[in-house]
């Protein structure tokens with residue numbers, strides 16, 4: 066469904082992606098996590114044919130998307146700042162959605178407009194940030210495209226609408242399995258929805274793993290400095306902080322790799338939150354304080 070090999074891309078002299086390779090053949094929901102400027106949006110643009118690779122190849126559902134009108138039947142991309150016409154209301158957006166997507170599901174689009182309580186005849190340019198996200202989610206999910214890509218789809222949604230989005234996403238995926246990629250800065254929000262997570266760091270994909278496996282990574286050890294140092298041995302330290310006589314350290318290992326059962330009287334050993342693990346993993350060198 067997605068096949069990227071040795072992809073590099075620059076905006077003029079500004080390098081945005083380098084030597085990215087990524088393959089996924091199964092329908093699934095994938096989270097794309099990376100820090101600001103790491104290249105998430107650029108990758109999504111290349112997948113949807115909005116940009117041409119400088120090097121390497123991109124195939125989506127067997128089709129090379131750049132400059133290829135056929136690609137719009139295979140991939141839908143809802144951008145963060147989606148360029149809706151100033152003249153459009155919800156009805157216009159849905160009508161264009163139905164023109165451009167072979168698998169367009171009008172009853173589902175109507176359902177989403179209702180559950181998001183979107184005003185059908187108000188101009189989209191006058192929507193709030195959250196409402197703009199809701200219409201993008203509606204178009205993205207109702208497209209039922211074999212590959213559906215959404216850049217920061219939950220931006221601006223309140224807690225209730227986020228839940229509505231996640232429920233709709235899981236329902237439609239169960240009904241019509243396809244490849245849905247969601248980019249995010251906040252992995253904890255989308256992690257429960259995603260079977261796999263791709264991590265993009267410094268312009269290339271550095272990890273692509275099952276969510277359950279990635280969630281086990283990162284171990285926190287807190288206790289007297291000597292005892293903690295003896296315990297961490299040769300592990301890679303991702304974060305290190307002194308709290309008085311206590312040392313707090315995050316190491317790069319699987320929590321189930323013996324840590325879960327290790328008991329030490331003077332040391333606390335815990336699983337690190339996934340977001341903290343990824344932030345530390347993508348820093349340049351361990352943090353010390």
Ligand SMILES: Nc1ncnc2c1ncn2[C@@H]1O[C@H](COP(=O)(O)OP(=O)(O)OP(=O)(O)O)[C@@H](O)[C@H]1O
Pocket residue numbers: 076079080081099100101102103104105106107108250
């Ligand atoms: N139109 C552009 N012209 C020049 N450089 C650009 C352009 N768009 C992006 N870049 C650069 O390409 C790199 C990757 O940007 P990109 O928008 O893909 O990152 P991102 O991971 O989506 O960031 P964010 O999470 O902040 O949206 C950054 O260094 C950015 O400055």
